[in-house]
Amino acid sequence: MLTPVINIPIPQAVFQRFQRIAAAIFRPIEEVTASTFTVSLPSADGLPDEITDELAAMTWMSDDALWIATQSSIGVAQQSRLRQLSHLGGVRKANAL
Numbered sequence: 001m002l003t004p005v006i007n008i009p010i011p012q013a014v015f016q017r018f019q020r021i022a023a024a025i026f027r028p029i030e031e032v033t034a035s036t037f038t039v040s041l042p043s044a045d046g047l048p049d050e051i052t053d054e055l056a057a058m059t060w061m062s063d064d065a066l067w068i069a070t071q072s073s074i075g076v077a078q079q080s081r082l083r084q085l086s087h088l089g090g091v092r093k094a095n096a097l
Contacts, residue, residue, distance in 0.1 A: 018033055
């Protein structure tokens with residue numbers, strides 16, 4: 001399988017960081033760069049496209065936007081029931097050991 005090649009303009013300081021890391025670990029700069037992309041992009045193997053797209057969008061959200069997105073939209077009674085169920089699940093797992 002052919003590996004796609006792309007040209008991406010990056011700031012000189014970033015390029016120098018890649019160079020220093022590559023030299024320090026005795027690896028080609030291309031390998032270090034590819035590894036960086038792999039690690040920094042969310043993996044969504046096996047997820048539906050809709051969820052994959054949402055996760056990708058979250059990668060670029062600000063801290064404030066992520067905070068708002070994580071705030072619960074369920075009622076207090078439902079939150080309480082979920083905590084109870086979660087606790088019961090943990091107790092059952094512990095008893096199974």
